Amino acid sequence: MMSDEVNTLLLPYQLNYSLWQVMFVIREKGGCTSIEMAEYLNVSKPSIAKRVHALTALNVLIHVETEDKRQKKLILSPQGEDLFKQCSVEIDHFEKALISQFLPNDIQQSVSIFNRIIQTLECAKLGEDHAK
Template sequence: MNSQLGFRASLMRCARMFSDEVNTILLPYQLNYSLWQVMFVIQEKQGCTSIEIAEYLNVSKPSIAKRTRILAQLNVVSQVQTDDKRQKKLVLSAAGQKLYQQCAAEIGQFEQQLIQPFNPQEILKSTALLNEISAALETRTAGKKQ
């Protein structure tokens, strides 16, 4: 098998299976991986616009609008005014913060169970490699936008 094809297929399969497991964890909370990603970005950035979320996740703005609408209906996110009246900043509500912490703990526990059997140095190397690949893809994407 072509080693590049093997890497691509392995990466895609691993990502899919990981997101399926996260979906299982999130199901009792009326969430899924797509909604979780939005919550994650809002939490990491301590509030942001829909455009910033779409750029971070590299997905369309309409798909983020749909996700944020669902999260608002679940009382997970709320909007705050910004200096620019055309932009609304999204933040996790108090209930959203609590839900985020609970789900993050369960996902973190799953992740630790998953990687526990592996050598910590190998995990660090693998993480570094994935970060380098992500950076290369971001550079490539930025070059195409110019």
């Protein structure tokens, strides 16, 4: 349901939740390759390729060379940066409206629990990666 609401917010910008995820990851990481993005979002490389193609068609992404000539790093274009800022404001307002009914202490406790769950999952994944 959350992604449906975000899709509705992003529709006027010709975006959807999955395209927003790509923009968000690129912005958070200061740029990354498609492979890094697929791993981070835990989705297939062809899925990322489709999203990158759509965002490139919207002039939101720029491909830059890396040391490995087989891979290109993706960064947000100036237009992509502007679009990211506009959409961030909309999404932030939406999220604030959702949590406004909760007490600050309850929110902080929930954030703490989610962070511990993420840490547990990351440790489990590291253990799996080392076992391979």
